[in-house]
Amino acid sequence: MRSIILGRSGLTVSAVGLGGIQFSKIPQARVARVIAEALERGITFFETAYGYFDSEQKLGLALRGRRQGLILASKSSARDGRTFTRHLEQGLRRLRTDVIDIYQLHGVDSPEALQRALRPGGAVAAARRAIRRGKVRSLGLTTHSLEMALRAVRTGLFETVQYPISLINTEVPRSGLLGEARNRRVGLIAMKPLGGGRLGQARLALSYIYRFRGVVPVVGVETPRQVRQLAGIAERPTKLAPAHFERIRRIRRTVGRTFCRACRYCEPCPVGISIFRVLYFPVYVMQMGPGHVLRDGLPDWLVKAEQCVQCRQCEARCPFHLKIVEGMKSSLRLARRLSRGRGSRRSAAVRP
Ligand code: SF4
Numbered sequence: 001m002r003s004i005i006l007g008r009s010g011l012t013v014s015a016v017g018l019g020g021i022q023f024s025k026i027p028q029a030r031v032a033r034v035i036a037e038a039l040e041r042g043i044t045f046f047e048t049a050y051g052y053f054d055s056e057q058k059l060g061l062a063l064r065g066r067r068q069g070l071i072l073a074s075k076s077s078a079r080d081g082r083t084f085t086r087h088l089e090q091g092l093r094r095l096r097t098d099v100i101d102i103y104q105l106h107g108v109d110s111p112e113a114l115q116r117a118l119r120p121g122g123a124v125a126a127a128r129r130a131i132r133r134g135k136v137r138s139l140g141l142t143t144h145s146l147e148m149a150l151r152a153v154r155t156g157l158f159e160t161v162q163y164p165i166s167l168i169n170t171e172v173p174r175s176g177l178l179g180e181a182r183n184r185r186v187g188l189i190a191m192k193p194l195g196g197g198r199l200g201q202a203r204l205a206l207s208y209i210y211r212f213r214g215v216v217p218v219v220g221v222e223t224p225r226q227v228r229q230l231a232g233i234a235e236r237p238t239k240l241a242p243a244h245f246e247r248i249r250r251i252r253r254t255v256g257r258t259f260c261r262a263c264r265y266c267e268p269c270p271v272g273i274s275i276f277r278v279l280y281f282p283v284y285v286m287q288m289g290p291g292h293v294l295r296d297g298l299p300d301w302l303v304k305a306e307q308c309v310q311c312r313q314c315e316a317r318c319p320f321h322l323k324i325v326e327g328m329k330s331s332l333r334l335a336r337r338l339s340r341g342r343g344s345r346r347s348a349a350v351r352p
């Protein structure tokens with residue numbers, strides 16, 4: 001398997017990483033088979049999160065006794081140091097390890113969220129303490145906001161930054177993110193490299209990302225067969241020819257019009273709807289399964305979408321011209337269909 005060095009962290013990872021979000025919806029025995037296949041194929045990078053239900057636990061169990069030579073990444077959405085440390089400690093226990101190679105601030109999508117994490121007693125101070133104590137090797141950050149990805153790279157505080165990079169994210173090559181990360185030796189991890197499961201053509205999608213030197217895609221998988229396919233592409237990506245770029249342009253014209261990048265340029269909504277989460281609802285269901293996403297009933301942030309007054313301010317702001325109102329209606333229809341017969345309406349703590 002080819003390998004990639006993640007910036008100044010110095011961590012060497014396989015050219016593709018496995019994302020653990022889907023592990024929450026498949027049984028432990030299948031997770032074990034997926035991991036065994038990954039190890040067999042030379043995949044050494046595994047990424048999960050405190051917030052992905054029992055994903056850390058299942059990954060830890062599947063990797064029992066096989067820790068050496070692997071790079072483990074997890075993350076916490078806490079901004080205060082106390083909760084962050086609790087999540088980290090639990091992650092160490094669940095992953096059955098003494099050290100997590102990359103621990104990330106999860107979903108830092110606004111300057112305020114970063115500010116909260118940077119306060120005295122905040123998550124960044126807790127992470128630094130954990131690094132001094134040998135519980136974490138590198139600090140990373142994940143975000144859906146291009147501005148925040150750039151800001152994180154420039155702070156010099158983070159060894160890795162994880163941001164959606166795929167052939168749909170046309171803003172990436174134009175933004176300077178790739179060059180800045182390279183110059184400042186920040187490792188870039190590509191989140192949703194297959195467009196959250198909407199691109200279908202894994203070979204084309206991953207080969208597109210491999211044109212960007214030093215970027216490591218992390219892909220959510222559910223079967224050993226998918227692992228074999230990913231490993232084969234990572235080992236020998238396709239050199240893209242003009243015909244491939246024509247296909248990419250076609251995909252951008254079709255999927256690109258319905259694919260929410262979670263960039264939040266459409267906010268604020270006057271009634272306080274978290275638009276990207278509502279649009280992402282079908283992806284959450286696909287990745288984690290309805291049992292987890294709706295385990296406490298319809299999430300409050302989804303129910304809130306019923307209050308949309310169709311002012312379409314959001315649609316005017318969306319740089320990708322998404323039909324947001326229609327997309328939210330479709331999420332609500334799916335949620336109602338899935339939740340039929342379910343009980344309460346408490347919020348589910350799901351973060352993309
Ligand atoms: S609807 Fe448009 S602006 Fe809003 S988060 Fe999605 S892609 Fe970004």
Ligand code: SF4
Pocket residue numbers: 268269270271272273275307308309310311312313314315324325
């Ligand atoms: S159309 Fe609906 S979601 Fe969009 S800004 Fe208006 S109220 Fe909010």
